Amino acid sequence: MSSKELKKSFSPRYFALEDILASQTRVPCRTEVAMTNCGFLDPSQETKDLAAGTQVEIPIWAARVLSKQKRALISLKMPKFYGECYGEVLTAEPAVVDLNKMGPYYYQSALQLCALPSDQAEKIAEVLPDILQKRVIAMADSYCLHRNVKSTDEVSNPLGNILKFHHVDPLEMQIFTDSKNASEELDDWLRF
Amino acid sequence: MSPTPEELEFFAGQEELEIMPRFDCPTMWLISGDLGPFKAGIPNKVPLWIALHLRAQNKCKIIPPPWLSKAYLEQLKELEIKSPLFTKMPSEHYMAMAKMIFEVCPQDIPDADCVKLLIKDIWDSRMSKLRTAVLTFIDKGASWAKVDNLTQLEMCSIRPFFTHSLEQLHRFRKTIQVARLYSAGNSSEEVRRRLRM
Numbered sequence: 001m002s003s004k005e006l007k008k009s010f011s012p013r014y015f016a017l018e019d020i021l022a023s024q025t026r027v028p029c030r031t032e033v034a035m036t037n038c039g040f041l042d043p044s045q046e047t048k049d050l051a052a053g054t055q056v057e058i059p060i061w062a063a064r065v066l067s068k069q070k071r072a073l074i075s076l077k078m079p080k081f082y083g084e085c086y087g088e089v090l091t092a093e094p095a096v097v098d099l100n101k102m103g104p105y106y107y108q109s110a111l112q113l114c115a116l117p118s119d120q121a122e123k124i125a126e127v128l129p130d131i132l133q134k135r136v137i138a139m140a141d142s143y144c145l146h147r148n149v150k151s152t153d154e155v156s157n158p159l160g161n162i163l164k165f166h167h168v169d170p171l172e173m174q175i176f177t178d179s180k181n182a183s184e185e186l187d188d189w190l191r192f
Numbered sequence: 193m194s195p196t197p198e199e200l201e202f203f204a205g206q207e208e209l210e211i212m213p214r215f216d217c218p219t220m221w222l223i224s225g226d227l228g229p230f231k232a233g234i235p236n237k238v239p240l241w242i243a244l245h246l247r248a249q250n251k252c253k254i255i256p257p258p259w260l261s262k263a264y265l266e267q268l269k270e271l272e273i274k275s276p277l278f279t280k281m282p283s284e285h286y287m288a289m290a291k292m293i294f295e296v297c298p299q300d301i302p303d304a305d306c307v308k309l310l311i312k313d314i315w316d317s318r319m320s321k322l323r324t325a326v327l328t329f330i331d332k333g334a335s336w337a338k339v340d341n342l343t344q345l346e347m348c349s350i351r352p353f354f355t356h357s358l359e360q361l362h363r364f365r366k367t368i369q370v371a372r373l374y375s376a377g378n379s380s381e382e383v384r385r386r387l388r389m
Binding site: 107111114115116117118119121122124125126128129132133136137140171174175178179181182183185186189190 | 196197198201287291323326327330331333345348349351352353356357360361363364365367368370371372374375
């Protein structure tokens with residue numbers, strides 16, 4: 001995402017690539033009714049039909065359509081990484097958690113999950129701003145360091161001591177690279 | 193969108209400065225204003241960009257503005273370091289003006305090295321105050337803050353970081369509302385309608 005797009009994407013946009021990729025995250029659900037010819041949804045099953053009550057993992061975009069209230073064909077559960085125990089770790093020490101391990105687009109998927117009808121959606125949503133806040137503060141000092149000056153911790157980690165480079169979600173990465181570029185521009189201009 | 197440092201340098205060029213011309217010239221009528229008649233040896237006020245242009249061609253001597261002197265800047269630095277808030281700077285564009293004057297004619301300024309160092313110190317102290325202020329703002333999750341006496345260039349330095357992170361935080365906070373509406377069992381059309389209100 002360019003920084004202009006970062007500014008505009010206030011709500012999930014249909015054609016934004018990041019949103020499309022983020023909605024690929026799989027959600028575990030249980031079928032409520034028998035669905036004929038839908039056996040392909042569950043790759044481990046051999047049958048052509050899906051009996052009621054099978055556990056399948058389907059992407060968010062499919063789950064959203066299939067779980068509309070009027071004719072709920074499936075019932076949803078939140079994926080593992082947004083569940084209780086991970087939620088506790090995240091509220092305790094957000095800055096050290098590896099968000100990349102929890103799925104390629106943690107924040108974006110979480111935002112999409114909150115739009116699904118499920119009881120845990122609210123809990124996930126409430127945790128999110130605090131996670132982002134703490135991680136942003138952790139990277140706040142390092143974006144303005146000059147590119148040639150690096151502390152020993154930073155030689156392999158441009159983000160400073162706490163937040164590791166590889167643990168960073170693409171959203172945070174975008175904020176970081178934008179700020180770093182602007183700050184380097186200012187530094188270059190200031191040489192006198 | 194937001195001004196880049198180069199654009200701010202352009203705006204800073206419009207500040208007025210005194211010069212001592214070495215040539216004679218009657219009034220020049222330019223689009224943005226008139227340049228009064230120049231007589232060699234008599235000081236004249238012109239915009240900064242003209243002053244530097246003439247100086248580069250060696251047609252005048254720049255009289256440094258009163259705040260660009262060692263004594264004044266030392267006082268200012270004391271004030272800045274002591275005060276927890278931002279003190280009023282002598283000019284909106286002090287950094288840009290200082291940079292441009294130093295680029296073209298450092299020899300016109302007495303104690304040029306000291307002055308450069310003092311400006312750098314003032315800049316650094318203001319920037320560190322600004323950075324801590326931004327961090328406290330994000331930490332407390334405050335929704336507004338009033339800050340006086342910040343110059344444009346300093347604002348430029350925190351701009352993409354501060355605005356983007358606050359935007360994303362706002363977006364997440366808005367999602368809490370969305371999640372609440374969804375889990376209460378509303379359909380997506382209802383949610384969209386309610387949020388638009």
